Amino acid sequence: MKKRYNLKGPEEIFSPVGTANAYDAMHLLAAAIAKAGSTDGDAIRKALESIEEHKGLIKTYVKPFTVGNHDALGPDDYLMVRFEGKRIVPVN
Numbered sequence: 569m570k571k572r573y574n575l576k577g578p579e580e581i582f583s584p585v586g587t588a589n590a591y592d593a594m595h596l597l598a599a600a601i602a603k604a605g606s607t608d609g610d611a612i613r614k615a616l617e618s619i620e621e622h623k624g625l626i627k628t629y630v631k632p633f634t635v636g637n638h639d640a641l642g643p644d645d646y647l648m649v650r651f652e653g654k655r656i657v658p659v660n
Contacts, residue, residue: 585626589641592624596632596640
């Protein structure tokens, strides 16, 4: 990635967490489409709800979706951060 886009580090990516979240979401969706063998909405939803585990950038998702929960991330998956110079550091 650094070579292709000539980036010096993650601090040069706009909203790195948002980028990682979108990356994981697209991979979860691709896995569901492959599992469903279809692009039919109901088939994809059922496949999403049956994903057992997916290793993403943000975390390893274990049963990320269920019939009653369509949000793969929960409160424990968020962390407040701030910029310290060009670094992103957790807020204490």
